[in-house]
Amino acid sequence: MINFQFLRTSIVKTALSLVAKDPKATFIAGGTNLVDLMKRGVTAPEKLIDINQLPLKQIELKNNILHIGAMVSNSALAENAIVKEKFPLLMLALQSGASAQLRNVATVGGNMMQRTRCGYFYDTTMPCNKRQPGSGCGAIGGYNRMHAIFGTSESCIAVHPSDMCVGLVALDAQVVIAGAKGERKINFIDFHRLAGTTPEKDNNIQKGELIVRLEIPVNNLNKNFHYQKVRDRSSYAFALISVAAALELKDDVISTVRLAMGGVAHKPWRLVAAENFLKGKAATLANFEAAAKIAMEGAKAFGENDFKLKMAPNTIIEALTVAKAKA
Ligand SMILES: Cc1cc2nc3c(=O)[nH]c(=O)nc-3n(C[C@H](O)[C@H](O)[C@H](O)COP(=O)(O)OP(=O)(O)OC[C@H]3O[C@@H](n4cnc5c(N)ncnc54)[C@H](O)[C@@H]3O)c2cc1C
Ligand code: SF4
Structure with missing residues (x-):
């Protein structure tokens, strides 16, 4: 021991x-x-x-910005009245993670900092550049069914496993981090990193720093939204592919759109090019299909995860279709 x-x-x-x-x-x-x-x-x-026991359990709306303490549990956040009303996309993402028991104890900060579920990372007898830099990557050429198709490197093809973070990156959240020199704020999209040549680093927080809260600006994305998660079981399973989609529609024309994916990259993956394509266009199946095609540009699979190349665009189309139908 x-x-x-x-x-x-x-x-x-x-x-x-x-x-x-x-x-x-x-x-x-x-x-x-x-x-x-x-x-x-x-x-x-x-x-x-x-x-x-740190006093970081607040969920409060101040000046049209939702403040969420880092020690709020995943279940308390999903069940919060303000989140349900104004950020239901986040609620759905949270509810699809882990199991009810886990969500009761898992915290916002811990969820952001959780490590990849790559099997080689957890098996200390196997090579893994993330666990032991320079030892190689067992997943490249090995068992890689759960692994990334975007932003991979020769060092690591792991994915970030969080559902909550996919919702947060779509909602333009900001992360407030405390350290010896006070507080600093970074955009959620810049919090997690791609593996590159330093796969041991999951994110841009420094040793000794503490996530203290998240801030999410209020938006008009609480009517047409959906979190579509494809997984091996309906509970207690990580995403093969997940998509957070939210639309603001004016006479069926898309004035605002947010799209992000999970299960595809070393960080929650925002689909900026697909969003740019959809903005100002009609919310039609043809446009959703075209956006999914754009989102898949640059995707690369590694054998056992080849199926993600087909599953990912289908999941984007499904999420957008369900979001649109919610009106
Ligand atoms: C069987 C199983 C299934 C799961 N399925 C899913 C799933 O489908 N979707 C999903 O999203 N997640 C899933 N999870 C992961 C789960 O959501 C995470 O384990 C959980 O969110 C981690 O939160 P925690 O508070 O327990 O973190 P901890 O385990 O306590 O900490 C994790 C890391 O975060 C650091 N940390 C914690 N808080 C802070 C802070 N405020 N500032 C800086 N560092 C901090 C810790 O030092 C540690 O390194 C699953 C987990 C299990 C065991
Ligand atoms: S994919 Fe990343 S975490 Fe998995 S074995 Fe390779 S280096 Fe390790």
Whole structure:
């Protein structure tokens, strides 16, 4: 057994300084990913700083911006009245993640920071550049059914597994991060990274920094929206492909559109070119099909995940069609 210290604080500053001054210390929130990684020997922190008592559980609307504390649970967020009314796309994305039990303890910050589910990453006997830089990538030429088709590199083809994050990238969220020098804010789309030559880095947060909240501007995307998730089981399964779609329609013409995908890249994948194509066009099946084709430009599969090249555009079309029909 590997021993570790367990410390708890209800003060953000204390949590920050405990992790900043100790390279082997890390935050623990719901623990639903971190504890699995520790049990498998993928990570071995010597000090866990429990952040569950930090005062970061607010969900409040201020000046047309929704503020969501990093310690809000996935289920509390999905069930919140403001989220249901003004950000139902986020509600659907959250509800499709994991299981009810997991969502009760999984937090917003932990969900964003969860690691990939690539089997080679969790198996310490196998090569994996993300777990052990320079050791190779077991998934390239190996078992890669769940893996990426966009933004891959020769080092890593893993996907980011979160559903919530697909909804958040579509909603133009911002992430507020606290560190030794105070708070900084980054666009959600820039929070997660592509693997490139540094697959060990999932995102742009620095060691010792803490996600404190999300901010989402209010929009008019709460009528025609859908989160379509394709997975092996109807619950308790990660996405093979997921699509977050939201439309603002004026006489069936698309004035605003947001599209993002999960299960396809090392980060939640915003479909900017497809959005640009759809803006100002009629919400027709032909235009949805053309947008899906544009979204797939540059896609590349790795053998066992070849089916995603067909499943992905079909899922985009389905999500847009359901979103349109919701009026
Ligand atoms: C069987 C199973 C099925 C699942 N299915 C899905 C699914 O379908 N869709 C989906 O989206 N997710 C799924 N999940 C993943 C689940 O949503 C995540 O494990 C969970 O969201 C992580 O949150 P947590 O609070 O438990 O994080 P923890 O495990 O406590 O922490 C994860 C990481 O985040 C860091 N961290 C936590 N909070 C902060 C913070 N505020 N600032 C900085 N760093 C922080 C920790 O240090 C740690 O490195 C599944 C998990 C399991 C076990
Ligand atoms: S895809 Fe990434 S996480 Fe999976 S084995 Fe390759 S390097 Fe590791």
